[in-house]
Amino acid sequence: MTELLNNREYKKEQLKKLLLRIHEGEDVNKLKEEFRQVLSGISPLEIPIIEQELVKEGISAKDIAKMCDLHVELFREAVAGTEEVEEKDLPDGHPLKTLYLENKEIMKDAEMLNLYARTLATTKDERMKAEILGVLEEIVGNLRKVGFTHYNREEMLTFPYIERRGLTAIATVLWTKHDEIRFMVKRLAELLRKKDEMPWEEFVERFKEKASEVSFALSDMVFRENNILYPTLKALLSEGEWKAIRMQEDEIGYYKVNPPAWDPGEDVKPLHPWEINPELSVEELLNLPKEVQQALKGRPLEFDKSQLKREGDIDLGTGFLSIEELKAIFEALPVDVTFIDKDDRVRFFSPGERIFTRTLSVLGRPVQLCHPPKSVPIVNKILKAFKEGRKSEATFWLRIGERYVYIKYVPLFDKEGNYLGTLEITMDIEPYRKIKGEKRLLDWRD
Amino acid sequence: MTELLNNREYKKEQLKKLLLRIHEGEDVNKLKEEFRQVLSGISPLEIPIIEQELVKEGISAKDIAKMCDLHVELFREAVAGTEEVEEKDLPDGHPLKTLYLENKEIMKDAEMLNLYARTLATTKDERMKAEILGVLEEIVGNLRKVGFTHYNREEMLTFPYIERRGLTAIATVLWTKHDEIRFMVKRLAELLRKKDEMPWEEFVERFKEKASEVSFALSDMVFRENNILYPTLKALLSEGEWKAIRMQEDEIGYYKVNPPAWDPGEDVKPLHPWEINPELSVEELLNLPKEVQQALKGRPLEFDKSQLKREGDIDLGTGFLSIEELKAIFEALPVDVTFIDKDDRVRFFSPGERIFTRTLSVLGRPVQLCHPPKSVPIVNKILKAFKEGRKSEATFWLRIGERYVYIKYVPLFDKEGNYLGTLEITMDIEPYRKIKGEKRLLDWRD
Numbered sequence: 001m002t003e004l005l006n007n008r009e010y011k012k013e014q015l016k017k018l019l020l021r022i023h024e025g026e027d028v029n030k031l032k033e034e035f036r037q038v039l040s041g042i043s044p045l046e047i048p049i050i051e052q053e054l055v056k057e058g059i060s061a062k063d064i065a066k067m068c069d070l071h072v073e074l075f076r077e078a079v080a081g082t083e084e085v086e087e088k089d090l091p092d093g094h095p096l097k098t099l100y101l102e103n104k105e106i107m108k109d110a111e112m113l114n115l116y117a118r119t120l121a122t123t124k125d126e127r128m129k130a131e132i133l134g135v136l137e138e139i140v141g142n143l144r145k146v147g148f149t150h151y152n153r154e155e156m157l158t159f160p161y162i163e164r165r166g167l168t169a170i171a172t173v174l175w176t177k178h179d180e181i182r183f184m185v186k187r188l189a190e191l192l193r194k195k196d197e198m199p200w201e202e203f204v205e206r207f208k209e210k211a212s213e214v215s216f217a218l219s220d221m222v223f224r225e226n227n228i229l230y231p232t233l234k235a236l237l238s239e240g241e242w243k244a245i246r247m248q249e250d251e252i253g254y255y256k257v258n259p260p261a262w263d264p265g266e267d268v269k270p271l272h273p274w275e276i277n278p279e280l281s282v283e284e285l286l287n288l289p290k291e292v293q294q295a296l297k298g299r300p301l302e303f304d305k306s307q308l309k310r311e312g313d314i315d316l317g318t319g320f321l322s323i324e325e326l327k328a329i330f331e332a333l334p335v336d337v338t339f340i341d342k343d344d345r346v347r348f349f350s351p352g353e354r355i356f357t358r359t360l361s362v363l364g365r366p367v368q369l370c371h372p373p374k375s376v377p378i379v380n381k382i383l384k385a386f387k388e389g390r391k392s393e394a395t396f397w398l399r400i401g402e403r404y405v406y407i408k409y410v411p412l413f414d415k416e417g418n419y420l421g422t423l424e425i426t427m428d429i430e431p432y433r434k435i436k437g438e439k440r441l442l443d444w445r446d
Numbered sequence: 447m448t449e450l451l452n453n454r455e456y457k458k459e460q461l462k463k464l465l466l467r468i469h470e471g472e473d474v475n476k477l478k479e480e481f482r483q484v485l486s487g488i489s490p491l492e493i494p495i496i497e498q499e500l501v502k503e504g505i506s507a508k509d510i511a512k513m514c515d516l517h518v519e520l521f522r523e524a525v526a527g528t529e530e531v532e533e534k535d536l537p538d539g540h541p542l543k544t545l546y547l548e549n550k551e552i553m554k555d556a557e558m559l560n561l562y563a564r565t566l567a568t569t570k571d572e573r574m575k576a577e578i579l580g581v582l583e584e585i586v587g588n589l590r591k592v593g594f595t596h597y598n599r600e601e602m603l604t605f606p607y608i609e610r611r612g613l614t615a616i617a618t619v620l621w622t623k624h625d626e627i628r629f630m631v632k633r634l635a636e637l638l639r640k641k642d643e644m645p646w647e648e649f650v651e652r653f654k655e656k657a658s659e660v661s662f663a664l665s666d667m668v669f670r671e672n673n674i675l676y677p678t679l680k681a682l683l684s685e686g687e688w689k690a691i692r693m694q695e696d697e698i699g700y701y702k703v704n705p706p707a708w709d710p711g712e713d714v715k716p717l718h719p720w721e722i723n724p725e726l727s728v729e730e731l732l733n734l735p736k737e738v739q740q741a742l743k744g745r746p747l748e749f750d751k752s753q754l755k756r757e758g759d760i761d762l763g764t765g766f767l768s769i770e771e772l773k774a775i776f777e778a779l780p781v782d783v784t785f786i787d788k789d790d791r792v793r794f795f796s797p798g799e800r801i802f803t804r805t806l807s808v809l810g811r812p813v814q815l816c817h818p819p820k821s822v823p824i825v826n827k828i829l830k831a832f833k834e835g836r837k838s839e840a841t842f843w844l845r846i847g848e849r850y851v852y853i854k855y856v857p858l859f860d861k862e863g864n865y866l867g868t869l870e871i872t873m874d875i876e877p878y879r880k881i882k883g884e885k886r887l888l889d890w891r892d
Contacts, residue, residue, distance in 0.1 A: 156803075156807060160807045171815065175819055176818075179818045248805040272809065316773055318796065318804070319793050320793060321793060325794075325867065329785060333781065333783070337775065339765070346765075348762060348764060348775075349765060358764070361603050361694060363754055363765055363766075364606075369605070369609055374622070381890070382890060385892055396886055397883075398884045398885070399884060406881070408780065412774040412775065420771055423778050427780075432852060435843050438844045440844055444842070446836075
């Protein structure tokens with residue numbers, strides 16, 4: 001075991017030295033041969049672990065991502081001809097199969113982008129130019145969706161499982177690259193929109209160059225995912241984890257694929273990241289591919305074993321809160337709520353400073369007795385329309401001093417469609433009417 | 447007992463007939479003598495019960511309130527010279543004492559209003575006119591607060607206790623009259639504001655007339671409360687109930703009085719309306735004033751014995767909700783929330799359609815891993831400022847397609863000031879920017 005560790009340690013040191021030399025500006029072509037040699041001895045599954053160690057040793061994730069451009073290119077050469085982990089063994093609808101299939105679509109679109117951009121630059125015929133521009137607009141429009149769908153599913157649904165097992169660096173490095181690609185595609189779309197604001201020759205030259213960069217970045221990411229992320233996921237995630245992922249995928253959406261339902265079996269319990277045992281058992285270790293076993297044996301991973309559910313927590317279906325947290329949340333809401341139950345009795349109001357004062361004495365009071373008698377017939381009409389399903393909201397707005405008070409009534413129903421009661425929501429909308437322009441997270445100053 | 451019942455039934459019938467005759471337009475002066483006779487045989491405490499029975503028999507609360515103007519005037523004559531229940535026996539800070547003291551202030555201001563309005567009409571000196579107008583503006587301005595404070599406390603804090611015991615008609619009749627007075631005072635204030643838009647003579651004449659009406663209505667209500675509502679409350683409410691009322695009064699506020707703290711004792715548990723036993727025990731009955739006993743013996747009251755807290759309900763301090771109701775409330779909110787706990791881990795997000803999709807996989811995930819790596823340093827800065835108490839919110843806004851998305855981060859603390867976590871609130875503010883004018887409850891159409 002010491003020998004294996006030393007072997008990995010040695011290879012890591014070699015890789016690190018090479019990456020740093022590139023970072024410091026050394027000639028890349030000179031180093032290519034050395035890279036090739038070092039990489040030939042490293043399994044694709046070891047790369048993320050080594051990346052992570054490098055991050056720990058002070059190299060920023062951004063730098064790693066930058067340097068990775070070369071190492072992935074080399075890596076691609078290094079593994080050329082070897083057997084890739086692929087989607088063929090996976091059942092239809094399995095989230096990993098969907099990811100592989102999407103990557104084929106992305107690769108195709110990236111190549112198309114490059115091809116059409118180059119064709120555009122050499123086309124003289126005006127009608128042909130217009131046609132190609134139309135195709136390019138469609139391709140670029142589609143590629144913008146890669147970030148919202150394919151990358152987003154990876155970041156939101158799969159990353160938590162590898163983070164939990166201590167492999168946070170894979171997630172961080174990939175996310176950084178994803179964001180770079182999102183930004184590049186966005187800029188490319190902008191350039192396409194502004195084509196009439198510059199001479200045609202300038203536009204096609206710039207577009208060809210940028211399209212080529214985007215195309216390379218996209219296919220580079222496909223390669224990176226197919227060879228690093230997906231094998232890692234395949235090696236580590238259980239059927240229950242994939243089942244949980246499958247249950248959430250539809251909410252985010254897909255890139256040009258439409259996966260069928262997939263269920264590993266009714267007896268398989270969906271496992272969310274906080275429910276897994278992140279520590280690998282001996283049995284699990286032995287079932288891992290040889291390369292991963294080797295990589296994992298080298299060092300103890302920092303498993304995330306924090307418990308999500310605490311004693312006394314309320315299970316709300318989308319999280320676990322203590323009563324104290326729940327009260328504080330209602331108090332902090334920028335809206336006041338009051339809830340009357342199916343029997344028209346006031347059952348709850350949010351605490352704290354409110355637009356319309358509520359006191360404990362209102363609890364249990366029939367809503368008809370909480371209004372000026374003159375308003376009661378209308379209150380009853382609204383509730384009747386809600387209960388009969390004829391209306392799904394009633395909204396009102398009025399000026400009260402400096403405030404522009406907006407009041408909304410919404411009927412609530414359970415999953416079977418039974419009327420649960422009506423929620424009154426009140427808020428001062430005046431501040432939102434004065435907002436102008438944008439203020440983004442990155443604009444924040446301490 | 448049958449005799450007592452019959453006696454009350456007889457008097458009620460007499461009263462009802464008289465009220466109906468007035469309602470039908472019969473000469474009031476002719477009836478005054480008959481009223482006097484009937485009323486002389488009825489205790490002040492019986493009036494609300496009879497009013498209630500009349501409501502049940504199909505006479506509208508509004509009609510009763512209208513007819514009551516006369517009957518209270520007569521009633522005032524009838525009880526003149528008899529011993530009133532008063533504030534003298536009550537300790538300082540007792541809610542009932544506060545109500546009596548406020549009524550003295552209201553009575554004084556109502557008389558002042560009338561006096562100054564009449565003086566204004568006869569004053570020729572311009573400087574004097576201006577001075578009187580100043581005083582009147584102040585008085586009218588003050589009187590507008592009667593509705594927000596004195597009446598509001600009665601409606602919100604005391605009415606639920608008598609409603610619970612089945613005496614809903616007192617509450618409904620008084621609230622109708624309160625609202626009439628609120629409206630009258632509001633119109634009087636408007637008239638005062640518009641004094642320069644009409645000839646002076648026209649203004650003073652109209653103002654004198656309206657001020658006299660307001661003055662009468664206000665003092666009439668004082669009389670009504672002192673002789674009907676307060677004795678009823680005094681007879682029925684226990685120390686625990688008054689204690690609960692006292693605990694909530696400050697939130698609503700007072701009319702020209704500033705009551706000191708009052709506590710019937712640490713051993714007295716505050717009793718909210720839903721916690722009382724609304725059915726009067728034999729012991730309680732025997733402790734009631736003789737007149738109330740008599741009135742109550744006549745008929746069984748419709749006690750409200752509905753239970754507020756159901757099995758499995760969560761006690762949120764300001765109400766009791768089932769988990770199902772709680773989930774439905776979060777889903778219906780016009781804002782999306784996500785909560786990270788004190789250890790920066792995502793603990794809860796509101797379900798339903800959201801601006802920024804959240805999936806279960808995010809639960810337990812450190813917030814730093816939920817953001818593009820580029821944003822993490824700023825997320826950390828904001829959280830640090832929150833934890834150190836240097837900032838109490840961070841807000842952002844940006845356009846996303848048709849939406850104008852507003853994002854607010856707020857740190858939450860427990861009662862001891864310990865940091866509980868941070869709430870992210872997101873909402874689309876675009877719809878609120880398009881709203882114009884007012885739409886009030888009474889404008890609602892099915």
